[in-house]
Amino acid sequence: MQGCCEVTVTTMTDLSTTALLANQHESDRETYTTQSGTCCFCGRRVEGVPVDEAVSHQYFSDYARMADDTGHVCCDCALCMDQRALKQGHWIVTAETHERVSTGDLHDRFESLRDGEYDPPIAIHVSKNPIRSEHAYLWTPVNEQLARPAVSYDRQCTTLDWSVYETVLTLVEELRWYGFRGDDIRSGEPRVSDLESIGADRFREVEEMIEPHRGTALLEIAWTVSRSRDDQPTPPTPTDE
Ligand SMILES: [Zn+2]
Numbered sequence: 001m002q003g004c005c006e007v008t009v010t011t012m013t014d015l016s017t018t019a020l021l022a023n024q025h026e027s028d029r030e031t032y033t034t035q036s037g038t039c040c041f042c043g044r045r046v047e048g049v050p051v052d053e054a055v056s057h058q059y060f061s062d063y064a065r066m067a068d069d070t071g072h073v074c075c076d077c078a079l080c081m082d083q084r085a086l087k088q089g090h091w092i093v094t095a096e097t098h099e100r101v102s103t104g105d106l107h108d109r110f111e112s113l114r115d116g117e118y119d120p121p122i123a124i125h126v127s128k129n130p131i132r133s134e135h136a137y138l139w140t141p142v143n144e145q146l147a148r149p150a151v152s153y154d155r156q157c158t159t160l161d162w163s164v165y166e167t168v169l170t171l172v173e174e175l176r177w178y179g180f181r182g183d184d185i186r187s188g189e190p191r192v193s194d195l196e197s198i199g200a201d202r203f204r205e206v207e208e209m210i211e212p213h214r215g216t217a218l219l220e221i222a223w224t225v226s227r228s229r230d231d232q233p234t235p236p237t238p239t240d241e
Contacts, residue, residue, distance in 0.1 A: 016042035017093065017123040017137045021086055022076035024098040029075050032082075037072030041065060041138050046074035054078035065138045080137045087133040094122045103130060106228040113146055114162050120144050126221050128154035151221060158217035168213055168222040171206050174198075174236040182223055188214065 018041070022029055032054070033047040040051060048054070054073035060081075073081070080086050090101040092109060096119070101109050106126065112118065122143050125136045140152040150159050175185050178198040184190045188207055195203055213219040 014044060015121055015142050016044060016074075016076060017140045017142055018042060018074070018076040018080045019044075019046075020093045020095065020121065020123055020142065021098060021137055022079045023095065024093065025079065025083060025086070029079050032073075032075035032078040035072065037074075038068065038070045039072055039074035039077055040068050040070045041077045042074060043067050044074055046076065048072055048074035049078050054081050056081075059133075060135075062135050062138060065135070077138065081135065084133065086137060087135065088127070089130040090126050092118065092122065092124050094118055094120070103224065103228045106225045110165075110225055113149065114165075116146060118146065120146060122146065122149070124149060124151045126151060126153045126224055128220070128224075151217070153217040153221050153224075156217040156220075158221070160218070160221075165218065165222065167209065168218060169226060170236075171210055172219070172222045172226045175206060175210075176226060177235055182227075185210065185223065186214065186219070 016039075032049050034049050034053075036045070036047050038045050039048060049072075051071050051073055054077065085100075088100075090103065090106060092099045092101060092113075099109070113122075113124065120143055123137070123140045124143070125140045127134065127136070134155075136152055139155065139157065141150045141157065143149040148159050148161055150157055172185060175190075175194075175198070179194040180190055180198075184194065188211065190198075190203065198206070210219070213222075
């Protein structure tokens, strides 16, 4: 687990990821403003509704995300929790846009993020299972910069150092080129045929570089982005040999 330290700081400011999302879908925000209080999720003092009105206890299991037992959910968090369309898939939200990103487009979007084609504030979520509903906006931080953005994956969060990300992505692509499956990369235990294909020496080199990232959101994001590229990994460069 790594890089979650920025979450607390960024979500406790006057801007939350739910506020960014709600700004893009604000037509019925007013229906969620029946009381004042401090939001138990984002910590902001914003008009909202009682917890029992915002949270469907039958389906909700993220009580650990409640920073405080205030009994209040702000209109932005409440609106997000009420909109199924905001709960699924990969997404990027800024002050100007809310993009639902297909897995096939993730690679291009990450290049755009790295190349500064989006303006902060910005929040970025990569889903482990794009068709499953999740309250990722509750734990996806707002970034005020894209030099080292925090990105959520599943229920984790990582700070993306672009050069490390590029390195891990290239390594994952190389392993996939030699036939490695996701679980082989996660475990570091390849099938015999794949090990023969990449060669034991090169595998040891790659393994040494992958090892520090095992179990992290970064490796999972690299794997997800890699798979997105027509399911065809980029060949390793000859100089790697
Ligand atoms: Zn809130």
